[in-house]
Amino acid sequence: MNKREHVVNGLLLGIALGYVLEPAGDVATFVRIVEVTPPVVLGALLPDIDTAFGRHRKLLHNLPVLAGFYVFPAVFGNLNWVWIGVLGHYVLDVAGTERGIALFYPYPEEYGLPIGVNASGPYAPWMTLAVTVVEVGLVVAVAAAGLPVVGIGQSAEQFAVTFPRPG
Secondary structure (H helix, E strand, O other), X not given: OOHHHHHHXXXXXXXXXXXXXXXXXXXXXXXXXXXXXXXXXXXXXXXXHHHHHOOOOOOOOOHHHHHHHHHHHHHHOOOOOHHHHHHHHHHHHHHHEOOOEOOOOOOOOOEOOOOOEOOOOOOHHHXXXXXXXXXXXXXXXXXXXXXXXXXXXXXXXXXXXXXOOXX
């Protein structure tokens, strides 16, 4: 996908995540959305920095890089939600494009799903929307299952979501 699609993906993921983390629908929800969305969008754009190094979809599109962004907050205490944007970027490239990504770089094999479309083609925005809806659904499902929507080094109490249980 191109920059526009990754920005849209990051924005929608950030908004959804902010609402899942603070589901009241009031000012606190808006504050959480503003807190979460910029790092998620930043993470959605970060992997494509590798276009400047000639190893696009390899150098910064792999699981060790994702792991690095996941543990970054535990070491440095900031950028808590960037890993969500990076993960969203990977999912969009794996599921949404014909090419896929080199998940185990420096092993050069690129992995993708057979449903992908041309990243610059006319169906790219629709595929972006479809993949993003699935990603948002997964975030909601994780939270609804009672699992904390957090990264390493983040406080589960600070970021945990509690959904009312029936009965």
